[in-house]
Amino acid sequence: MRPTEGDVLLVIDLQADFLPGGALAVPDGDAVIAPINRLLGQFPHAVLTQDWHPPGHVSFVTSHPGRAPFETVPLAYGPQVLWPEHCVQGSAGAELAPTLNAARAELVIRKGHHRHVDSYSAFLEADRRTPTGLAGYLRERGFTRVVLCGLATDYCVAWSALDARAAGFEAVVLADAVRGIDRDGSVARAWAEMAAAGVGRAMSGTFGRG
Numbered sequence: 001m002r003p004t005e006g007d008v009l010l011v012i013d014l015q016a017d018f019l020p021g022g023a024l025a026v027p028d029g030d031a032v033i034a035p036i037n038r039l040l041g042q043f044p045h046a047v048l049t050q051d052w053h054p055p056g057h058v059s060f061v062t063s064h065p066g067r068a069p070f071e072t073v074p075l076a077y078g079p080q081v082l083w084p085e086h087c088v089q090g091s092a093g094a095e096l097a098p099t100l101n102a103a104r105a106e107l108v109i110r111k112g113h114h115r116h117v118d119s120y121s122a123f124l125e126a127d128r129r130t131p132t133g134l135a136g137y138l139r140e141r142g143f144t145r146v147v148l149c150g151l152a153t154d155y156c157v158a159w160s161a162l163d164a165r166a167a168g169f170e171a172v173v174l175a176d177a178v179r180g181i182d183r184d185g186s187v188a189r190a191w192a193e194m195a196a197a198g199v200g201r202a203m204s205g206t207f208g209r210g
Contacts, residue, residue, distance in 0.1 A: 012150030017093035153180030
């Protein structure tokens with residue numbers, strides 16, 4: 001399948017803190033870099049996202065004394081998983097993976113920069129009301145299909161794919177170019193939710209210039 005001018009590759013949160021040795025490392029997360037770099041050479045258009053939290057962000061377990069990492073707490077906008085501090089603005093952990101061919105991206109969307117609300121999705125923050133502006137950008141550019149890869153399958157990738165569909169785009173997640181955190185079966189649940197919403201699942205080798 002050859003990428004067209006209507007396709008955009010959406011690379012989710014391929015940042016140092018999510019890679020091995022990072023503050024919130026996704027198991028085997030670095031395995032996605034090679035297929036994603038190949039895809040960046042195949043797709044005519046690409047967008048990257050970057051988690052970009054201020055110090056003291058509401059999603060950090062350190063902002064909730066007495067709580068434990070990965071515990072879920074109720075916040076004004078709904079349940080929130082408490083994460084180790086990660087991807088703090090300007091930190092080394094927030095940097096894009098050094099071996100990622102980021103120069104190919106036409107846009108970098110930074111998300112999670114509001115102190116009091118988290119943002120898994122590339123399209124909408126966790127309050128489900130505050131847009132990042134990505135949907136409008138994609139529509140104005142004339143894109144109709146979003147092909148997703150990156151980290152992590154069960155959080156930022158899945159939320160982004162579901163929101164892409166809700167915004168009216170075709171969405172495909174590349175199974176060999178994503179990895180998940182997978183707590184208590186969260187990856188399987190994410191794939192099921194995406195399938196139910198009409199998100200496609202493919203392998204990175206499906207796309208090439210033939």
